[in-house]
Amino acid sequence: MTKVKAALAATLALAAFCTPLTMAQAQDSYPTKPIRLIIPFPPGGFNDVVARHVANGLSERLGQPVVAENRAGANGNIAGDYVAKSPPDGYVITAVNLSILAINPALYARMNFDVLKDLAPVAGTAQVNNVLVVNKNLPVNNLAELIAYAKQNPGKLTFASSGNGTSPHISGELLKQKAGIEAVHIPYKSAGAAQTDVLAGRVSMQFGNIPNLISAIESGDFKPIAVTGAERSKLLPNVPTFKEAGLDMTMSVWFGISAPAGTPKPIIDKLNREINAVLESKATANLLDPLDATAWITTPEEFGAFIVDQKNLWQPVIKASGATID
Amino acid sequence: MDLILQGFIHAATLENLSYCLLGVTLGTFVGVLPGIGPLASISMLLPVTFYLDPTTALIMLAGVYYGAEYGGSITSILINLPGGTASAVTCLDGYPLARQGKAGVALFVTTIASFVGGSIGIIILTLLTPLVLAVGLAFGPAEYVSVMVLGLLAAASISSDSPLKGIGMVVMGLLLGFVGTDINSGVMRYTLNLSDLFDGVSIVTLAMGVFGVTEIIDSVLTPKGQMIAGKIRLSSMIPNRNEVRRSVFPTLRGTMIGCLAGPLPGVGPALASFVSYALEKRVARDPSRFGKGAVEGIASPEAANNAAVQTAFIPTLALGVPGSATMAVMMGALMIHGIAPGPNFIVKHPDIFWGLVASFWIGNVMLLVLNIPMIGVWVRLLQIPYRFLYPMIVMFMAIGAYSMNLSVFDIWLILAFGLFGYGMRLLGFPPAPLLIAFILGPMMEENFRRALLLGGGDFSIFILSPISGCLLALALALVVWFVLNGLRRRPPQEPDGEGALSSAE
Incomplete structure (x- = not known):
């Protein structure tokens, strides 16, 4: 029994001694x-x-x-x-x-x-930064108007996202909390599905990747409100950041x-x-x-x-x- | 017209033609291999497209996509193993045809029907994009729910002699569809705390299990003998006059349904093939032939799913809204080149849009040219003794299942579904309604709750929307008709649906 124990101890000691050595070798040649x-x-x-x-x-x-x-x-x-x-x-x-x-x-x-x-x-x-867009028929053109609209029409605004916990979802939640407004979250399974209903006007607004939304912004189907980054986007130089638009909210994905x-x-x-x-x-x-x-x-x-x-x-x-x- | 012509010139460069050929060939093979769908193969090809001209890249990826849709029907017919959801319907009559030694005819009919469906789909894509787009945008959550109610009704009536068994399988499919994380509330349902089930069961796993594995278990337990491969001469592939006559109108009706269903995100091709099959069965003079090798039963769904595959490009290219994961990857290929599909796409990049449309047609012609001579080769597959063929298929299914999420769990799941499917087969339950309910169920629930969220909890949204209201009325009429028909037909087996046939023609 003691023999076994001794052997075990020896092995462990050897292992303890060898491990750093082999690891160091492994790191050099990694x-x-x-x-x-x-x-x-x-x-x-x-x-x-x-x-x-x-x-x-x-x-x-x-x-x-x-x-x-x-x-x-x-x-x-x-x-x-x-x-x-x-x-x-x-x-x-x-x-x-x-x-x-x-x-x-x-x-x-x-x-x-x-x-x-x-x-x-x-x-x-x-x-990468997100942009907030609203459907072209929503009677707002900038962040101040959007917030005012939300306060005058409680329960009317909805926002689409590509699912619970995705960046468009939490961006929307952050906006609600920072601006003190209400908007119903409508989750979708993909960004594409969410976009369709905002394009059609069934949902008021959404956050999303700028490259995904830029074509619809250029065609006038979406009105851009603000970008979430600390600086403006090169693709949308005329759209203010949230900070510039008067809301202390910055986030990036x-x-x-x-x-x-x-x-x-x-x-x-x-x-x-x-x-x-x-x-x-x-x-x-x-x-x-x-x-x-x-x-x-x-x-x-x-x-x-x-x-x-x-x-x-x-x-x-x-x-x-x-x-x-x- | 000028633009289309320019599109053809753009698409017909040697480079684009070769990538188109590469795409459709690859697509066909990928479609034939069980479990390795267009999504996986397009994703694998995506890095290659960084180095290609964007039009060329898209031409190749699109070729893989519609090539796979075609290839999927080959294994459906030959070995009862659908390559994808849409081709599951092709199994219902394609496989019986193959067992009767008519595999060549069946493949010929599907090739032609696919070509016709695809070509008409492209014409619609060319001429009616704005119109189709308007229809697509008019479809909100409420409208989706109603169109899916219609789809489920069609599914229940699709392949069973006993409507009760059909409904039973629809319910089973709905239950399987619940597995996973609910997108509205985030609640995990039926996941048994297994992280592999958090995102639900994959449709590919289910289809391979209940069709493929079931078929293999069945033939091992009750040997049916080697299939008659028939003589592989052109004459044995050409359908006879009766078969041609019986496929013309189903092909056209299928095309029509496919063109309409294609732009619906997520469900297009699958919904189109199921609904068109159900329609053919309804309008047939003798519905009892279906499921036993009716040519109509393969012509119509094949035309429908290929037409849908083409019109599915409309929302992707013209709205920037991909209808499926595969479409999203293709859109990704464009965005890597700094091109954003969306409302401005056709105006800003007419060369890419029309070049792509032209390449679709060229690709469909290539598929035709490629596949007619290949029919002989495919049919010869059946001469491989089953003791070699089946282990190979099982291996490919295992690879396919594993490759989706690199998860061994999915392989076990296929086996479980196979055993389940075999039990169902012994009891005479049809697998097709299970599959369509599995797809439509979760989408219906998702849209139902979304419609209520948007409508502030008011159910009238389903009736007050004109499109939704009409669809629901149609569904109701269908139910009434089923019931009346069932009551009337019970004592003598009188042929039904003659009135419908003449009006549809």
Whole structure:
């Protein structure tokens, strides 16, 4: 018995001694095999396009293929849970965004993982702003008129979104709380379906991606009210920001890359450097400019602090809106 | 007219023609492989399009999309395995035809019907875009509910000798449709706390299970013998005069339904093929032939779903509102090039719009040219002994199911649905109503609650809207007609629906 114990102790000691050594070796040569980049959303959307672009750029720079895998479901929670429980060796990383890291924790009654404890921030990738549009027949032309209209006609305004907890939804909730107005939330399954009813005038207004809405704004079917960013959009230079229009409300939809918690710091730093190099390239600008998005350069620490800020910012907004997924 | 001509010139460059050919060929193969639908393949091709001219990119992706819609019917006919939802209807009569050794005829009819449906769909797309658009915008939540009530009624009557069993399967489909997160309240329903079920059951899983796996279990347990492949000569593929006569009007009626249903987001092609099948069964002189190899039963739904596939582009291109996930990915391909589909699209980018429309037609001709000679090859598939063919199919289904969400759970789900489907088959329950109710149920609920939200909880919105009111009246009339017909028909088996036939023709 003692023999067994001794052997066990020896093995453990050996293991304890060896592990840092092998890990250090692994970090120096990282990556030695293909990396999987999990995309928590279906193919084709903004999340997917940006993440795939980063995957391609990383493949070239790291000399190992970075394979993009779509694991959609539950607003990104399925992928988040999967990555949180993957080995923290730098060979599984995930695309993340506003929904997964800052909205879902407040929205979902149950989460199978802790976004702050189980995922380690690697780098931010891009930010994009939303625009608020109203149907052309709604008798308002700017934010002040919209707020006045809402106060004179209580219960009349409705706003469409692509689902509970999506950025168009929480933008609308934030507007309601900041401006002190009422508007009924009408959730849809996709941005497209939401847009149809706003175009037809059955729903009064919606927040949405500028590239998605710009054609209808140019044709006059939608009246743009304000953009959510800190600065005006290059695509809509004549549309004020919410701040300029007199309401203290700024928000952006953001995207980034995270790894399982416990991934060695040197690996995270290396990934961060390479991702930033990809983001600074001309190819990234070519991709993001038409989508009205901007590349976002951060250190892992900056990205981590930003996530905590955002989580604290949105938690009360979502709680006050009463939205929940249970 | 000038614009259309220019579109053809734009589409007929060597580059565009080759990408169109690549697209439709790939689409056909993707359609034939169970479970790997156009969505997956278009998404995989998306990164390639970064490097292409936007028109070329879209021509290729669109080719995959309508090619797959065609390819799906090939496996429906040959092995009772629908490639997609819309082609599930083609199984009902296509597979019996194949079992009678008429696989070649069935494939020939579907090719031609698809071509006619697709071509007329394109003409509608060319000439009537503004009109179709107006109709599309007039359809709000209340109108959707009413059109889906009509669709469910059609589904219940679709394939069963016993309407009660049909209704039973409709209810089963509705229940399966509830699984997942409710979009209005965020409540999880029937998810058993399994995160794999939070977004509900995928239609592909359900279709592969109740059609494909069921068929395989059935043929393993009760061997029916190798299918007669027939002689593969052109003469054995050409339908006889009777069959031609019987497919002409169904093709045209199917096309009409397809053109109307196409622009409805989410349901277009599937709804079109189910409704057109139900219509054919209603107007037929002898409805009992349906489900046993009626040519009408494949011509009409195939024409309908291909017409719908074409007119489904109208809301995507002219409103910037994609009707389905596949359309959303295609729109993404344009947006990466900085082109925003929407009300201004046709005016601002006439070259892309008309080039695309022209390429649709060229693509349909290519599908025709490609597929008529291929019929022989497909039919020869049936000569592969089942002990090789079936394991291959099972493998492809497993890959297809896994590739959707990279989840092993979906593979188990297919197996479960297969066992369930086999039980249903033993008891004589039809699978088609299950499938359509599964699609329509959740959308109906979603729109029903949305309509009430918008109407402030007032039910009169369903009757006061003129379109919705008319559709509901039509549904009511249909119910009354079913009941009267059922009562009248019970004692002697007299042929019904003659009046309807002459008026429809």
